[in-house]
Amino acid sequence: MTTKTRSQAAPEGYDPSKFPAFAVTVDVVILTMSESRLHVLLVRRGVPPFQGMWAIPGGFKRPTETLDEAAKRELAEETGVDSASLLAQFGAYGDPGRDPRMNVVTVAYLAVLREVAGIVAGTDAAAATLVPVSAALNGAIELAFDHARIVRDAVERVRIDLELTGIATAFVGPTFTMAELRAVYEAVWGVHLDGANFRRRVGGEDGWVIPTGRRARPGSTGGKPAELFRAGRLWKQGGPIRYPQTTDKGKGKR
Amino acid sequence: MTTKTRSQAAPEGYDPSKFPAFAVTVDVVILTMSESRLHVLLVRRGVPPFQGMWAIPGGFKRPTETLDEAAKRELAEETGVDSASLLAQFGAYGDPGRDPRMNVVTVAYLAVLREVAGIVAGTDAAAATLVPVSAALNGAIELAFDHARIVRDAVERVRIDLELTGIATAFVGPTFTMAELRAVYEAVWGVHLDGANFRRRVGGEDGWVIPTGRRARPGSTGGKPAELFRAGRLWKQGGPIRYPQTTDKGKGKR
């Protein structure tokens, strides 16, 4: 933190020694892939304010824990998952009046999970659900507090990080096919990527993915069984796939 | 925020109704270019704890203002600048014990200023100074609290945003030369960029920069006077310059 620095100067109508008290909470935007679409986990509020409305899970930060630990704890309490594939802070929200009861500043985290099965089951089924982010973003589902904006910021963050981090691998399981990984990019960015070009970039020659000898069983529709990969070491330094430039003459980037 | 969602469930040794009180502060990392190097503004603490040490400016958030407003206010109080070229939130820090006096969660902002002259003069000259970020990062200057980490995160954020936002234009004045703009990239990234190629990318044909008829007066060392430009509209959608790929065989990105 830091107090006012010019301590000698007269505090202009404000006394630092009597600082205002805030409640600090941690909210977690839990994203996962389901049916080839990006989904967010929402819980139904059981108490006022906004009782009965959907919201993202969260809770008070405790004085003895770090923000990261608080986020991890909240994630575990809501989903039963003790360690997400990815859990990263992405913003703080403190507008006055965002909580009608008191002054609340919340720190928002983004969690990415694989294995949809069991997530909702881990909580009270009636109080937690997985909805497509499109429904949460276009207002089809009304969210409590300023959670609509928080979810929007989280998704925007994912879209950016997809290009420059290994966040894509957090959406898939420990082993995955090229098509599964490509589906993550296509769902988050809303674009179509050529399968052959995608394969060449990712499995080209470097350590993006490591082939396991095994193969996935083909879906009921037939087709050649896909090779199974594990994530390589290079993802820590940025992803291999770039957001496709519309290739139209204007070189406007994105 | 959001309270615990499973309100029926017994609160496991924790009562949400009596939430812990925190102090919430806003700290601002003020960056600017000076002598072709990236500098950060630091203030000397006049009160304990960490009295006499350097720190980044900041102060308590007031319940009636938003976080952005608090950051803007703190910036104005410290520098006299009423509107920075850029002011963006980039992180929250709430480790227990980061302030020995009490529970403090701080929200960190990044401010980018041009026109170094008058910034330090606007404050108490003895209490504020501009130091190269390298000195603050390598430990040559010891910072109070966890401000060393905050500054490091801020610089890392600038390095990333340089590639995908128009943050570079925030470092230069309303009119600038190609060399000035290029110096921003070279200083922040620590690389050398070819002047001719840089010019082609930025002034190529699009609306990155708009030529003003005028020319800058050459430095005392002679040389052709550089053309003066204004920032164009395209910077809002990402910058034209990419971090140079070392072009060595390994395609490791960054």
Added chain:
DNA sequence: CCTGGTTTTGGTCGTCACGACTGTTACCTT
């Protein structure tokens, strides 16, 4: 067993962005 459909996987090719390099212009200082 054979055929059509589906999906993965490998191959080719043209375009163009980009970096390295060289050359020219315009202004300074002495």
Added chain:
DNA sequence: AAGGTAACAGTCGTGACGACCAAAACCAGG
């Protein structure tokens, strides 16, 4: 006026990347 310096312009070769095509592997149904 001469030399130096920095801005500005042109060229060229490499290589990344997208579009497209083709083969391989497997399933379902007849």
